[in-house]
Amino acid sequence: MPIALAVSTLLAVAFDYRALAIAVAILIALAIVVAFVIRARVRRKAPPELPPSEARPGARIEELPPVEVVLPAERLARRDRAKDDVAAAQAALEAAEARAAGTPQARADVERRRRDLADAQRRLDYEARKVSEAEEKARREAQAQALARREQAEREARQAEEARARTAQEAQRTKLAEAEAGRTLAEGLAKTRGGFVARLNALLGTSKALDDSMLAELEEILFSADVGVHTATHLLESVRERLARRELTDPSKVKAALREEIERILSLGTGGPASEAGHGGLPDLPPGAAPPQVVMVVGVNGTGKTTTVGKLAARLGQAGKSVLLGAGDTFRAAAGEQLDVWADRAHVPIVRGKDGSDPGAVLFDAVARAKVEQIGAVLCDTAGRLHTKAGLMDELKRIERTLEKAHGGAPHEVLLVVDATTGQNAIAQARQFNDALGVTGIVLTKLDGTAKGGVIIGICDELKIPIRYVGIGEKISDLKPFDPHEFVEALFS
Ligand SMILES: Nc1nc2c(ncn2[C@@H]2O[C@H](COP(=O)(O)OP(=O)(O)OP(=O)(O)O)[C@@H](O)[C@H]2O)c(=O)[nH]1
Ligand SMILES: [Mg+2]
CATH class of the missing domain: 1.10.287 (Helix Hairpins)
Structure with a gap:
């Protein structure tokens, strides 16, 4: 314009x-x-632009369940109206064409009807498209809901299955625990009780008079009781002193005095609170020390180190402590597999290296992992070695230093495992290992298999190192925290 x-x-x-x-x-x-x-x-x-039809992302068509779709009535009514409009426009056009008399006005009327029909057709196309889009959308939504319901049902079924499996596992474990229920301490000490203790009972359980021959026999029993010469002398002296003070007037009193003295000796070095209900067992970490508690298990070949590590892991686990095993015996072939089996039985993780690899490096890794995973205790198995071989003892010292590097203050416990069946040799071993490493606790194993259990009295008397546990069998529960009173009761009962 x-x-x-x-x-x-x-x-x-x-x-x-x-x-x-x-x-x-x-x-x-x-x-x-x-x-x-x-x-x-x-x-x-002109019909408006239509949005692209929606598709549910991620859903695979074949995994969508078949569904019934209900469309909004209003949408269908609009499409039907559009259909009617097309039919009406068609009829009007046909009528106009029939009427057409060749006049310009009639031709214009036909033209107008054609345009109306085209418009109505376009409208119908649009409404039909909207209906099929709505249908598609409703189908997708219904399928998504059906899929969600199916997934939920599957999830619930899976959870129920897992719970069933857990229950079965628990039952299996309980069965295993029952099957593995180890022997009592009294049962474990049966052989020792049948040895020097039975002889003591026979001698002092009589109503015979206390005379020199009885004292001579007592001396003979004590000197052959594997408690060691030093301790046997000590026990005899304490009886003689009390006899001299006229405190012991009959054999039963001598027996009671001996029991008392043995319990006193066994209590030496056990001072300080321990984690297992106050008697025996592994002591808690010193105040202020950060976990993990690192326990290094040492001893001569075949004393029961690996077995003890496994049993101890199970004990600590049952007490609610998280435990990791470090397979520090990389020397003996299959030592790692042996500890693996114990890790399985005790349900604890393990860090292993290759056979022949550096044991210090394996144990360093174990402690590092325990720190990252906030595990309460790392039990480090080591290869058995002769206490008389300086080179082998030096290797243990190196491992001890490596543990200290891995975690300040570690190892918090150096547990020496000694085999009770070796009798007096156990005392010599304990002395050598203590000189090299500073042993903080002893585990006396295989008490069940020997009458030489008296050695425990000699170890306590001579070395003043606390006995932490006693091993009384090969089963997982055959490791008992050492309680002097309980021990003496079981020995003399
Ligand atoms: N009867 C009995 N056997 C035990 C006890 N403790 C360990 N044993 C057995 O002693 C044997 C040696 O045990 P290990 O744990 O392999 O000994 P180790 O000290 O690790 O041996 P090395 O690694 O070769 O030095 C195994 O047959 C154990 O079952 C126990 O308290 N009582
Ligand atoms: Mg071993």
């Missing part, structure tokens, strides 16, 4: 054809108005 006006004005100024310029301007303006009207009409009737 402004362009038309400008053109006519220019023409008028240039040629002074005023009337011509005005007419041209009016014609141009009219053409523009008509163009606008037509465009507006077309736009009003």
Whole structure:
């Protein structure tokens, strides 16, 4: 319009054809108005752009369950109305064509009806598309819901299955524990009780008079009781002193005095609170020390180190402590596998290295892992060695230093495992290991298999190192925290 006006004005100024310029301007303006009207009409009737149909991302068609789809009634009604409109427009067109008499007015009427029919058809296409899109969307949603319901049901079934498996496992474990229920301390000490203790009972359980021959026999029993010469002398002296003070008037009193003295000796070095209900067992970490508690298990070949590590892991685990095993015996072939089996039985993790690898490095890794995973205790198995071989003892010292590097203050416990069946040799071993490493506790194993259990009295008397546990069998529960009173009761009962 402004362009038309400008053109006519220019023409008028240039040629002074005023009337011509005005007419041209009016014609141009009219053409523009008509163009606008037509465009507006077309736009009003054109179906709007449709959004792309939605698809549920991630869902695979084959995993979607079949569903029934319910469409909104209003959407269907609109499509049906559009269908009716098409039919009506079609009928109107046909009527107009039939009426057409060749007049321009009739032709214009037919043209108009054709346009109406095209519009109605477009509208129907649009509504039909909307219906199928709505159908697709509703189907997807219903499928998604059905899928979610199915997944939920599967999840619940899985959880129920896991719970059933757990219960079965628990039952299995209980059965295993029952089957493995070790012997009592009294049963474990049966052989020792049948040895020197039985002889003591036979001698001192009589109503015979206390005379020199009885004392001579007592001396003979004590000296052959594997308690060691030093301790046997000590026990005899204590009896003689009390006899001299006339405190012991009959054999039963001598027996009671001996029991008392043995319990006193066994209590030496056991001072300080221990983690297992106050008697025996592994002591708690010193105040202020950060976990993990690192326990290094040492001893000569075959004393029961690996077995003790496994049994101890099970004990600590049952007491609620998290435990990790370090397979520091990389020397003996299959030592790692042996500890693996114990880790399985005790349900604790294990860090192993290759056979022949550096034991210090394996144990360093074990402690590092325990720190990262906040595990309460690391039990480090080591290769058995002769206490008389300096080179082998030096290797243990190196491992001890490595543990200290891995965790300040470690090892918190150096447990020496000694085999009770070796009798007096156990005392010699304990002395050598203590000199090299500073042993903090002793585990006396295989008490069940020997009458030489008296050695425990000699170890306590000579070395003053606390006995932490006693091993009384090969089963997982055959490791008992050492309680002097309980021990003496079991020995003399
Ligand atoms: N009867 C009995 N046997 C035990 C006891 N403790 C360990 N044993 C057995 O002693 C044998 C040796 O045990 P290990 O744990 O392999 O001994 P180790 O000290 O690790 O041996 P090395 O690694 O070769 O030095 C195994 O047959 C154990 O079952 C116990 O308290 N009583
Ligand atoms: Mg071993």
